[in-house]
Amino acid sequence: MSSVQVSPSDTTQDRRTAMALEVVVIPVSDVDRALAFYDGRLGWRLDADVTTGPDFRVVQLTPPGSACSIIFGNGVTSAAPGSVQGLHLVVGDLDAARRELVERGVAVGEPFHDAGGVFHHAGGDALQRGPDPAGRSYGSFASFDDPDGNRWFLQEIQVRLPGR
Known part of the structure; x- marks a missing residue:
């Protein structure tokens, strides 16, 4: 539930x-x-x-x-370089944002979603290839790393939850 x-x-x-x-x-x-x-x-x-x-x-x-x-x-x-692993950049169109970053020379991973449909599990557990099949806001992601390995996520949100 x-x-x-x-x-x-x-x-x-x-x-x-x-x-x-x-x-x-x-x-x-x-x-x-x-x-x-x-x-x-x-x-x-x-x-x-x-x-x-x-x-x-x-x-x-x-x-x-x-x-x-x-x-x-x-x-x-004093944090170790590359130790940040979960910052999210919210975008309205995951494909367009990915395409723009790739055109800028950034190695962005393929879109993915979590099998549970809520948020991606750490370490890739329950990771499913492709965007959220239902096209739900908050459910589709792609990731990239900076030169030190700090991991960023693009998260697609077309419609925000009430009160957000």
Whole structure:
């Protein structure tokens, strides 16, 4: 048995205590190589590239249409490069987004869905080839890695659940 919980709209949230995800830190081994991938390959907007000394550099980029940015650099995280394995980029058309990334030279995997129809299992358990056969929002995915092995997922959502 499954259920979907619908939370109140953000308009009811007290702005003083509202929490918006604004930045995700991505651990990388080579800042310039990561910048070439995210800015040059993916075409994300470069927001900042600041060096304040020999051991600190922060680079911030934002995916097109996103309110959340990523940061990477020198001295910004102790996490191992390649250890981020589940960030999702929501797209309205998985095929079009995949095609655009492939044209930019990004190695994007083939579309897949989970046999359970809800969310993909870690490690590929229950992974089924092809998009969700019923064409449901939230059910179709494709993935790609950055040069360090940080794993990103494209997730197709045409219609959001109520309250989202």
